[in-house]
Amino acid sequence: MSYGASKPITFEPVDPARDAELLHRWVTHPRSAFWMMQDATVEAVREEYAGIAANPRHDAFLGYVDGAPAFLMETYDPHHSPLAGFSELRPGDLGMHVLVAPPEGESVPGFTTRVFGAVMARCFADPSVLRVVVEPDVRNRAIRAKNVAAGFVEVREVAVPGKTAMLSICARQDWVGSGEVDHLTPELLDLAQRHLVAKAIAEYAHERLVAPAPTGDGRYALEVGATTYTFRARTHALEHWVVDPASIEPAPDVQVFIAQLAPVLGIPGELLPTYLEEIASTLASAAWKLRHRRVPVADLVDADYQEIEAAMTEGHPAFVANNGRIGFGLDDYRAYAPEAGAAVRMHWVAARRELTRLSLAADQSEEELYAGELTPGTGDAFRERLTGLGLDPEDYLFLPVHPWQWRNKLAITFAPDVARRDLVHLGEGPDDHRPQQSIRTFFNSSRPERHYVKTALAIQNMGFVRGLSPAYMEATPAINDWVADTVHRDAELRSCGFEVLREVAAIGYTGDAFHRLAAPSPYRKMIAALWRESPVPRLAEGERLTTMAALLHRDADGDALVTAWIKASPVDAATWVRSYLRAYLRPLVHCLHAYDLAFMPHGENLVLRMRDHVPVGAFMKDIGEEVAVMTTADRVPLPPEVERIRGTFPDDVKALAVHTDVMDGVLRFLAAILDEDGVLAGEEFWGLVRECVEQHAADHPELAEAAASYDLLRPRFRHSCLNRLQLRNTLQMVDLADQAESLIFAGTLANPIGRPS
Template identity: 55%
Template sequence: MSTPTTLHTFTTSTRLGEVTIEPVDPVRDAELVQRWLAHPASSYWQMADLHVDDVREYLAGIASRPNEDAWLGRVDGEPLFLTETYDPSLLLDGVHDTQPGDLGMHLLVAPPATPRHGLTDTVMTAVMRFCLTTRGALRVVVEPDVGNRKIAAKNAAAGFRVLREVDLGSGAHAKRAALSVATRADFAASALGDGFPADGAGAGSHREPATHRPDPMIATHLTAPLMEHAHRHLAAKALAELAHERLFAPEPESDTDGAYRLDLDGVTYRFTARRYALEHWVIDPDSIRRTADAGVRGVVVLPVDVLELVAELQPLLQVPDALLATYLEELSATLASAAAKRERELDGTTPSVAGLLEAARTASGTHATAEAFQQVEAAMSEGHPSFVANNGRIGFSLRDYRAYAPERGERLRMLWLAARREHSHLALSADQTEAGHYGGPDTPGELSDAERAAFADRLDARGHDPADYLYLPVHPWQWEHRVAVTFAADVARGDLVPLGPGSDEYQAQQSIRTMFNRTRPERHYVKVALAIQNMGFLRGLSPAYMRATPAINDWVADLVTSDETLRRNGFGVLRELASVGYTGDVYHRTPQPNPHRKMLAALWRESPVPRLEPGERLVTMASLLHRDAGGAAFVTGLVRESGVAPQEWLRAYLDAYLYPLVHCLLTYELAFMPHGENLILVLRDGVVRRAIMKDIGEEVAVLGQGPLPDAVARIRAAVDDDEKALAVFTDVFDGVLRHLSGILAEDGVLPEDRFWALVAETIDRHAAEHPDVHAATGIDLRAARFAHSCLNRLQLRNTLQMVDLTNQSESLIYAGSLANPVRRGETSTERRI
């Protein structure tokens, strides 16, 4: 950007007093700045070795260049900081897409001789005001080292949004930087920007150029080639999974090995496939051929279209007529997202499996490890491995999809509401307090000092006492589409008070309403209500359920940590430590329960990052089922890069995953929902070392009649022994291991007979090590067969609510039974269906 007229002194009032910013005098200030740079707290400037003469020369060099300036800052007359401004089109050429009005900024706060609470907040506030007014910036650009977590938190508090990570400098001065920007509106909405005019008043009415905003109408992924690939991929999945659930039975073509056909009313599908244990189909999408008999014109080849496939299968699927269009809409959205994922994989936006493995292998330090973890999370393209319509997200616009879909990997900020205490609750784990949760002076919490002060000021300005309110984070989509509309009366009467965005940036996880803290990875996940329709449910969050969530998590965590076997296996849980819910709305006073009662609640869950030892890495278990655009499987890459024999790799994984689940079920009648997104795997050198379970409050159950504290009685779901066994048979064998076995077999890593032999060995090893437990239970995990519980049938029956969460057992749909691949006396030939 062009440099405005030289400034002599900028002055602004802050909480700590008057702040002035003036041009640096290299002769006068060199000794002072050299002392600041030499302090260990300034290590990220990489200038500790400079002498006073070197610093004087450095500052004089800045003064001599027309597109750089150095400024000395004082608080009540005492020199306490140095800031530099620069033209990012020159210093960040090749890594930053500079827009008119961009101004780069560096900031060094003097290492404190006597700590002053709130000093860095005050300095950042003053510098941002300086940049956005006197320096005429439309956007401020910063590029701190990714390892500098303190400045990352301060930048977030000032409204900076991380664009991406970039490599800057070379040699000893090279760094991995978090390229970030903050507009006037970003700063004005931030905790540090309270009272700053968002519209540019007093600064030449500068506004961000509209020409640089992406056109929300352009949908580059909706092209014929990308859509054909998506149709074929989803058609192959639909044929495979619906055949697995026995909704139809493709017939083998007698003349070709591995060739099958499915005859429907006037239409025939032909394809090649391999079949594995548990009636698992792996269908080649490119082999699918759809034909129809056109009478005198003979056989006509028709396009492969998954929507037409569902319509043609409707007599067999029996989706209720009133819900068929809803199911097709969810399938259409899944189709669109599949095309968008494919586009990003092909253009290199989404890393390949090789890229993901490289990032994990080379990650060093907390930030890099968290970055690699979240790269894998955003790269996964399949969604749920069994559900066909798994990316419905009815309610998202194209703009919403780009901003909030997990596979986009974008960062977002929670919108915070103040919820009147008399209509709300805050439930906490036994070792938590409200002050500790939200934060206090010098106590890290979910809100910084600056945020709490800003929120209190905003409540005061509206005539409210901050002590009368709890703080509730909401998804920005939820605020725009639900809170400001559906709960307009609650906002108008001051029971809900909008406070603005928080400082921390989050990334949506595959479960879409759970957010990982990217600004402070060691802080908690946040799970919020998101009233979109996705995969058979409206994705709300019940305040009533949230009340008991911390107590349930405490009980489960105490059980897990007190069990010697689970400790030895490294099995753990991520506790949901706090929950908040609002019930002051009229929807909570209607005669019948309704989805509107699940739109204003949130919970906080521990992050796995603080639990890591040096050299350990994180992935969600769902990543083991991921294939990239080139067909490479993440699990295959892990096994081959580990250097460990495939059967030893699998044994380590089963010890970390299956063994603890078997132990919990047989010892305590405790069942988790152990699907891919609910397990965090801890890796070392590419091998699974331990597993951490999450999503405890809503997805854990005690299946027997053993004693339970009243506070957690909600999780009891007593069933007979055969149904108890389904916690392993359905959720683990059919829901996870069926798919994993197929990938390893297809890739030539491990034959399926050896795979299931290792599963049997894991169960038998638990029996040998815990004979009393096995003798006392009627649960037989080596039984010949087990009931075939079907997931897609649930969604097809009622795409609005697949199961009654208060009575899930009665909601299940079965399709006969499946041969158990680990049944006693099993041979490799018997295993193949």
């Protein structure tokens, strides 16, 4: 009998007494030679499957097509099998065997592939199964090809009873045919389109690129080309718009919307396709999250740090194209996007020492760094790998790389360096990591007390290729030491619970051809990493962690996490906001007034400490790239290796460290959420912000001159616009070495905490 590929496939447990003769015909057929039962008797087959039926860690099923048996499937726990003890195995692994019955007539093209898909679907139907493990005979090239086509990665040859096998593993996110585009439906896309167009209208209006006209009853109209969009909206302080996505008419298409607006937005024609690609990727991400990441706020109120991190759905609150990730395929998205929540293991390379820069914090040594980051035995295994290649381990430094970066860049673009053994691939590291919202930074979930790892990643995301420069990072540990020491010695900052997570080590390879060229390029930023302290060991009893981005999070039903936290806390909304501002705003104001020290304090760069759902402190991170001392050496002396962070700016630009980065970049969104939810009126919220600034001034009369120069209570401040930067140049928004000169202004904004003009 031959089987039609369109017929239904079902499964039934093997009954050894009933099925022994059928299975005997299958396993002794010449086509089943690799099943290793060619000489078995019927009784031997019956005993084999009776043993499997009695084994709680091994199962066998007959697969039926249109009611007729067509294949045999076995699943087993690889940790209790001949594979037990192999270092590649992890919790959540499921072993699998499949045997398609020999056809009784003409073979049906594609039938084996369809059966294989049904088998994999059954394996992954159990949510506890994270990976499927197979071990085909190395000579069985046909089934090995099927495995690879389905998403299996061939790991290595292994010796198991009766054969040399090719150990192969398929992670859930790598399975080809796993409903990979089930999020791309008209219904979900419409929701994603409406959300993104609502955000585009709100942020472009905020940046005065468009001007919606009121039509009455809370509705507005916006002419875009030949189309007039109407919608409901409300406005708040700082010209902040809240647009109702469901009210937008006609049904919007965000790419058409932006293409029609391109002349107004100022997007260069040659860069418009790149921006539209980032918009499409942001749409796809939003649709995926609507399908797979519908985590209700109620489940996040008491969630742990990494559960909250993975549940964030918005990305940067101001940028419209904020989930670009150009370079990632769909399988990469599911493997490495923070919202996918998948565990990731860093790949490691050995980089020739004389061609590599390693810089360390003052209290770090190379030996201590690697002893902490590599579990016992891993470093020895890496050194043995080098010795086995005839190389001296002392000639190399160990460098972690993103798995995507290894496969797509190092092994291709830097093939000569690998072939010369200037770079040597060492394989996966031992720890599971979770990607953070910044996409290229990873939290060690196997050992949370260990450092974050930040890796170079050559994808285009939100206006930059996300590389890391070895030259630029060389001073990073020294900069972090100085900032951390300054913060730690300050009694005011300690009383606010404000601390710094230092970047304690930075490493980068510079032996490639691109470093020998005169002109700089993104290719010089492809092979580098840094290590940042974890906040976990510094938590006090009863404290929990959350990314500050969570304060702006609404779930798919529109419920705000900050509202839920305030309601779950033992204090009223005003007290909660005061506590938050003391942990966040007051330290930033103090750093400006006392040291002319400015951070980049957006949601992803702050980790809040919470007690009883109330913020009680904060960890500032991402110091090396995003900190500045905005004064002269006579006021704030710096060590020579830290001088890079010094810059001189006009007072009104210096004040943007609070006006733009804090008030416009974070607090305007938070104020609107609390007002919209009826938790705290906007006027009262901004009154608390002013109270925080004035109270700091009252407590520190010795800083009155600096406070006057910043004048955070001035009636208006310059309106610095983020989307305009990305729209001007979608490939590189700003020059990181001179960010102030890259700013684009659109007049001034009324200061919601300002003195009357």
